[in-house]
Amino acid sequence: MLETFLNGYLQISNWTTVFFIFFFLVAVVMIRKLDKMEYNYTKILVLAMMIGVVLGLLGNWMANEYPTITKEVSSWYGLVGYGFMDLLKMVAIPLVFISMIRVIITTKQDFKKLAIRTVIVLATTTVIASVVAILLSGILPLTESLTTATDTQNSIREVSTFVTTLRGMIPSNAVDIFAKGNILAVIVLAFLLGISLKSLESNESVQPLIRLVEATYQLIRKLAVFIMDLMPYAIIPLLANVVITQGNSTILGAINFVVVLYVAIIVMFVIHLVIVRLFKQPVKEYLKAVKKPLLLAFTSRSSLGTLPVTIDAMTTKLHIPSGIADIVGSFGANMGMNGCAGIYPTLVVITLATMLKIPMDISFFIMLVFVVVLGSFGIAGIPGAATMSVAIVLTGMGLVEYYPLLGVILAIDPILDMGRTMLNVNGTLVAGVVVNELEKKK
Template sequence: MSNTFLSEFLLITNIHTVLMIFLLIGVFLIISKMSKKLKFNKLMITSIFIGLILGIFIQAVAKFPDDPTSITWINEVTAWYGLFGNGFMDLLKMIVVPLVLVSIIRVIMNMKDDNLGKLTFRSMTMFFVTTAIAAIIAIVVANLFKLGTNLEVVNSSNEVREIVSLPSTIRGLLPSNPVQAMAEGNTVAVVIFAVFLGLAIRRLRRKYMDIIKPFIDLVEAFYKIIVSVAITVIKMMPYAVVPLMASTIASRGVKSLLDVTDFILALYISVVIMFLVHIIIIAASGMNPITYIKNSSKALILAFTSRSSLGTLPVTMEVLTDNLNVDLGTASFVTSLGSNMGMNGCAGIYPALVSVMIANMAGVQMNFTFYVMLIIVITISSLGIAGIPGTATMAVSVVISGMGMASYFPLAGAIIAIDPILDMGRTMLNVNGAMTAAVAVDNSLNRNNKKESKVA
């Protein structure tokens, strides 16, 4: 009974577990004192380095094992660290749906008649174009690194995940059951439902303003409340970053990264190049790149450590509206779509790198036609995987199946094994892509509105 209590309920069977928990509490006390002296962005950057050092320290105490998951006390430590790190992400996810719902309703009911169509078209165009660019960059980098040519073929039990057709996926995004869509975190469906509510309010208030006025006031009041809740949760971020980073490093191990160093380098180099492309788009949209990087760092750091585009959504929206002066309507609409489609990292760079690697490992001939088809498949599938858990793995499944290489999916086993390390950079790029799209779309809408007002 005692052993069961310690090993299965309390999850403390080793002195190392106790020491690492107290060490984390000590780090929290240090962060609490630092928060009084450092600005939030600097505190976030400091926290990520503390988490990195803590993760390496845990590995060092365990003598850098080949398989950290086989060591009981490391599993216990990551579970306790997950209480703080993943618990924070759960709080963020708690406010995602109500924040998106009320923000979109509020925006639509106050939006100009001709802006909604432009906003939708330009947002989707930005996501498709940037995803295609991300795929091209990854293909070039993958060939420069010659991914797969020297990689040992790994037998894996991984199988291609079930693929849903594009028409079925798009239909699945429609809110046939709005409550279920909210429960599943299908933000695209929530956005569609909110748009219909917003449009109904716009139409009805011309004749029935006295009847719907209480609901309008409720929307405005609820928006103020949910924003206040979001700010309260966001203040906890530095305390979550440390255990998120530490548990990722501790659970994956250092040695597991050495066998696929080339792929890791290729992915992060691709991420950096695509990030620079985003910066160019930001500059072309009239915003100072340095100002952008400085003001967006909070969302990027959280995305990097949490590996959740959807969980980062409240912070992304706050950064766009408060720090980057993006219109609330544009920020809400574009980032909500961006958390489910057009992900430059997960649906652009990653499947392109894996496809080239698998093609080299399997001896598939790659010519100009192959690459053009790969870019097209990646761009289209960036919509087809919207709202599906395990987005990156699903993206790979869809793409390699579309390229006729489904039978070679097990060759990606070594890459999937270190997915959390890769997912950090991918998710950060996903969020940055959504913010870039929001800035660019907002600038284009404001520019057009200014031109129209001058003509008038």
């Protein structure tokens, strides 16, 4: 009876699980003490990442002799790591909703022009990301053969048409869009409510509602900051989980793809820094300001979950007005993702075309970039969203039936997603810098 309780309910079948839980708690206590000593926050985050990698490598090595580690330790670590991400996702949607309403009723700027400018900037960087991937695939040729993994999905996810995606942005049920996390529909609803409230702002009877919006905004921002303070403790299990479950066995089957992807990410990151410099933002100051959201994005693999941290970095570190930060952050978490919706699907299509010996000429690449940009709209910023983006692009390029050939790539998706998500978030931050400077010139 006790054994069933421990194994089935507590998921502690041997000493190894207790060992990993214990050392995680030791790490938590150590980080807590460093935090109380007001130790450098960046160093704390780096230390947390190092601890996560060490625990992950140790767990992956021991999993050969103790297979329960993969399930049990990952489950316990997921309680903290993914629980933290759940809290961030929980606060992200109400933060976007109330921020959008507040922006409209308080900003003196033209909201429609600001939104259009944001979309154009995000789409432009996605085009650049796709072109970078195309050029690098020629310089660093992708593999011509990949063995299909047996431990991953081999059927394509349901793909919506472009018109259906646009239709999904129209809120038909206010409760339903919040329950389903349809953040684009939430933005549209907030926009409509904000415009309506803005038109009544001179009416004395709506002043209490306007004050309520401001008070709610301050409350949610405070809650977001409180949750973000837990980030160092969550990074350890988040990173450890990826290493424990993935290890290095599956990555060997697609090492060429991983190398090209990360080289493309690095090149695009450098291009981001060039753009930042062109728009009068010192690169050194910029990197110092954005290190927190980039580290969280890398370990959490969620652009949407990182959204509160991204907006906070734009307002408090980059000194971008909250109105611009809220709009750019909200749009950037759902469209124009340079990593997941730009570089990644481009490389996947080229990989498939290479494997199938499909001729690739200039018209092929122009069509690919066009489909990639269209597919980048409305991709939710959550872990795994890149799979949906790939599904859309493959459908647009007529290669959807060959999706199962990507088995190995899908198997190591968490490893790929870390770099992709970091680039997504950096693209949003860069868009914030660009849009802010354009607004100043206007």
